[in-house]
Amino acid sequence: xxxxxxxxxxxxxxxxxxxxxxxxxxxxxxxxxxxxxxxxxxxxxxxxxxxxxxxxxxxxxxxxxxxxxxxxxxxxxxxxxxxxxxxxxxxxxxxxxxxxxxxxxxxxxxxxxxxxxxxxxxxxxxxxxxxxxxxxxxxxxxxxxxxxxxxxxxxxxxxxxxxxxxxxxxxxxxxxxxxxxxxxxxxxxxxxxxxxxxxxxxxxxxxxxxxxxxxxxxxxxxxxxxxxxxxxxxxxxxxxxxxxxxxxxxxxxxxxxxxxxxxxxxxxxxxxxxxxxxxxxxxxxxxxxxxxxxxxxxxxxxxxxxxxxxxxxxxxxxxxxxxxxxxxxxxxxxxxxxxxxxxxxxxxxxxxxxxxxxxxxxxxxxxxxxxxxxxxxxxxxxxxxxxxxxxxxxxxxxxxxxxxxxxxxxxxxxxxxxxxxxxxxxxxxxxxxxxxxxxxxxxxxxxxxxxxxxxxxxxxxxxxxxxxxxxxxxxxxxxxxxxxxxxxxxxxxxxxxxxxxxxxxxxxxxxxxxxxxxxxxxxxxxxxxxx
Numbered sequence: 344x345x346x347x348x349x350x351x352x353x354x355x356x357x358x359x360x361x362x363x364x365x366x367x368x369x370x371x372x373x374x375x376x377x378x379x380x381x382x383x384x385x386x387x388x389x390x391x392x393x394x395x396x397x398x399x400x401x402x403x404x405x406x407x408x409x410x411x412x413x414x415x416x417x418x419x420x421x422x423x424x425x426x427x428x429x430x431x432x433x434x435x436x437x438x439x440x441x442x443x444x445x446x447x448x449x450x451x452x453x454x455x456x457x458x459x460x461x462x463x464x465x466x467x468x469x470x471x472x473x474x475x476x477x478x479x480x481x482x483x484x485x486x487x488x489x490x491x492x493x494x495x496x497x498x499x500x501x502x503x504x505x506x507x508x509x510x511x512x513x514x515x516x517x518x519x520x521x522x523x524x525x526x527x528x529x530x531x532x533x534x535x536x537x538x539x540x541x542x543x544x545x546x547x548x549x550x551x552x553x554x555x556x557x558x559x560x561x562x563x564x565x566x567x568x569x570x571x572x573x574x575x576x577x578x579x580x581x582x583x584x585x586x587x588x589x590x591x592x593x594x595x596x597x598x599x600x601x602x603x604x605x606x607x608x609x610x611x612x613x614x615x616x617x618x619x620x621x622x623x624x625x626x627x628x629x630x631x632x633x634x635x636x637x638x639x640x641x642x643x644x645x646x647x648x649x650x651x652x653x654x655x656x657x658x659x660x661x662x663x664x665x666x667x668x669x670x671x672x673x674x675x676x677x678x679x680x681x682x683x684x685x686x687x688x689x690x691x692x693x694x695x696x697x698x699x700x701x702x703x704x705x706x707x708x709x710x711x712x713x714x715x716x717x718x719x720x721x722x723x724x725x726x727x728x729x730x731x732x733x734x735x736x737x738x739x740x741x742x743x744x745x746x747x748x749x750x751x752x753x754x755x756x757x758x759x760x761x762x763x764x765x766x767x768x769x770x771x772x773x774x775x776x777x778x779x780x781x782x783x784x785x786x787x788x789x790x791x792x793x794x795x796x797x798x799x800x801x802x803x804x805x806x807x808x809x810x811x812x813x814x815x816x817x818x819x820x821x822x823x824x825x826x827x828x829x830x831x832x833x834x835x836x837x838x839x840x841x842x843x844x845x846x847x848x849x850x851x852x853x854x855x856x857x858x859x860x861x862x863x864x865x866x867x868x869x870x871x872x873x874x
Contacts, residue, residue, distance in 0.1 A: 414459050414561065415442055417573070420481065424463075424565045427486040433467035433494055435509045437566040438486070439696050439735060445558040448539035450547050456536050464696075464735050465489040468508045472497040473720055475737065505723055510697045511568040524687040528600035531577040532559045546606050551613065552584040560834060564698040572698040578690055578836070580828050581606050585617040590800020592617030593767045593788045595639045597828045597836050599690055616767055618790055618800040626764075626789075626801050627849035633763035633818055634844045635756055635792060638825030641839040643769040643784070644810060645680070645744055646829040649837070651777045653706065655732075655739035658715035659724060662777045664811065665715050672710045675817040677842075679747040680707035682716075682732070689743050689826055690836040699731035706741065716741045734833075742835035749820025749840065759819040759843040760792045764801065764852070780810035786852065804852045818843040 424438045442461035448454030466475045467490060474497025478489045520526075539555045547553050557579040564572040578599055585592035594612035598604040616637070636644075650657070657663040664673065684692050684701025694700055697718055706713060714727060716739035722729035732739040751759070767788025774782050789801040821840035828836045 590618030
């Protein structure tokens, strides 16, 4: 039936409620209010940008057919949510509906286009106690049952001192984006596997491996305090591997639209760091060396930092170093991290999954971390201000991270990394000690840096080190950032330029015992370094 977890990635079921009727004029008023709250490019709102689904699924199942590529009707969704809110006996009620369709394709013709998948998260407050429940069925009767399930959970939760707990409409009115921020690209929304494959083959005529991922998302948030939020957004990600051998060039990027993606630039970056096939050299055995990380590799580090250090759950559970070192210099002074859901050079999104307006927020200034991501409830528990970063369920994550660029051009980065290594890609990055942020990964596209240029390739390396130690000493930060969608930013992205890590322990980088070629999307098992 459901479970109290994040709504992202849940399954979908269509509305089969007999009470669902065409909406009245109140829905138009809600959408007009939303349009005024999000003054971005035309076509970014749900009511004007999506195809209506057919009359309905087969009566015996209540589900769409697997091949159905249309979205659920917003009219049905809004009418159902309004009626459930009106019938709820709770002091406060919140309904979060998220529907998304994802696809992926490669230049060789493989790929899949998923059917639309949606979920509804129900949160209630009764007597100062918070309860929640997630269901995969958009049906008024089932949602009313979900409200009762959430009320039952609320009875065993601790009482909160401050109310209201849920977002009030007046606190979230300023949902604004700059005019240059475009959320929706109809070409991405209508993209299929064949169209994506054709684009990739035209982009890579010389045989480079490329993979395209895209998604179309629609979000609606209604609560009993009068808050009504609705938006639609697309995103597209491109990964290119100029070669699968040692030292092969790799690059990636993401954007809301195909125009902003600039795939030719991504391909050129992959080619510019590519080493022709040859006998790879041995990795340095010992000592301290500088390591130049590409923007793509830097983003992988920030993705892990976001999940294990800046998430609300890690902070409240005491695993995050922020619970002990907030407002203390932990990183190098060149590390400046910001979250900004309004920035058009990232994947902007105007509000979080509580309907709170996104705002720029400095997380690390001159190496000093300041605050974790917190929704309203978690802000009360932590005694800190909420950050408008709710992701559904009982967690919060920063969704639009920017590692601020530095002043170093490519030539200065290579000069700072002279005598060390260049790493184009990190996969799969995992944390085996959350308290000290000890991580392991496979470094791919590795090359020596000699005389201020990229030199001989090295084999793929297993890398184990502390993320806190790596970011404590930086030699340089590049000018040109890269944008990627990551697991911790499902409705946003992370932007980061290349960085030069200073004094990395060479003994932490060891060749794999049995290196195997992998494509840009391959997920390898835990690396086994040679003994």
